[in-house]
Amino acid sequence: MKTILIISSALLVCISMGIAQEDAHWPLDTNVEDALGYFHGEMTPNGVSFADDPIRGKVMLLDGVSGYVTLPLGLLDFVQDVTITCWFNWAGGGNWQRVYSFGNSMPNVRTLYLCPRDGWVPNKLHITLGGQPPNGAFTWKDFMPDSIETNTWYFSAFILKGDSLKFYLNDDLVVNEGDVLVDPEDLIPDSANYIGRSHWPDPTYNGMIDDLRFYPYAFSPEEVIALYETPVNVNVPEKTVQQFILNQNYPNPFNPATKISYSIPKASFVTLKIFDLLGREISTLVNEFQRADTYNVNFDASDIANGIYIYQLKINNEFIKTKRMVLLR
Structure with missing residues (x-):
């Protein structure tokens, strides 16, 4: 065949x-x-x-x-x-x-x-x-x-x-x-x-x-x-939101953990990363294909110093958004 x-x-x-x-x-x-x-x-x-x-x-x-x-x-x-x-x-x-x-x-x-x-x-x-x-x-x-x-x-x-x-x-x-x-x-x-x-x-x-x-x-x-490798037999709506959204983390300032939420209107490959103010990558929180939905991701900063950090959402190279957050102990 x-x-x-x-x-x-x-x-x-x-x-x-x-x-x-x-x-x-x-x-x-x-x-x-x-x-x-x-x-x-x-x-x-x-x-x-x-x-x-x-x-x-x-x-x-x-x-x-x-x-x-x-x-x-x-x-x-x-x-x-x-x-x-x-x-x-x-x-x-x-x-x-x-x-x-x-x-x-x-x-x-x-x-x-x-x-x-x-x-x-x-x-x-x-x-x-x-x-x-x-x-x-x-x-x-x-x-x-x-x-x-x-x-x-x-x-x-x-x-x-x-x-x-x-x-x-x-x-x-x-x-x-x-x-x-x-x-x-x-x-x-x-x-x-x-x-x-x-x-x-x-x-x-x-x-x-x-x-x-x-x-x-x-x-x-x-x-x-x-x-x-996406699991089957899971009935998730393909388009649950209308636009790409990256929300402000909460709480902010935070110690030592915070939550970052974002929304994607169609199935996409998503990366969510944390950087310091010098542009050095601190952590990769998400790096995978995801269905259309709203997601909440926890970030634990127990092992890094106080200061201002940048989190960046990147989707299919067609949407890139960054926001600042403050770690304050």
């Missing part, structure tokens, strides 16, 4: 919906709605259901006959770097099924898809990048790094940053390519986006899919591993 991923620049610049720099998240537990509220899917009348899986909890089940989901256009507007993650469990069947497929087919092929087995070399994970840009040559790159099994859950993370392509299977980096020849000037709008269906007359997907996510930036290795 082999997995094929064909990467398209069509996904990266789509028809604008005025939601630039937003990600999208389909939990696929009881419906095909975007948890962030922007890109709700539409499923076929038959062939799509939701089931309880002992490993992943609530998941989407496609029957391999007629079931698939259509996603709206404009998933990522004017974004060059992108991270796409999902979990999939393929039950077998015909070649060229699609976990997901975005972009265009003929005549101007520019498409991204993940296929659990192609018709070329069975039993290999196969990643292909290429297509037909406007007024350009038809180009492809192929990677066949690993094999997968049926009826087994896999985490996948596709990361495109500039001309660099990385692909993770579970927490293993199986593709690391530095010259993918994706020119942002050649990007063309997508014509359709699917979960479980191909842009060509191929079989529909047979198996389970869970937790499909899009991010308008390139994940670091730490972020990939953090998302891969």
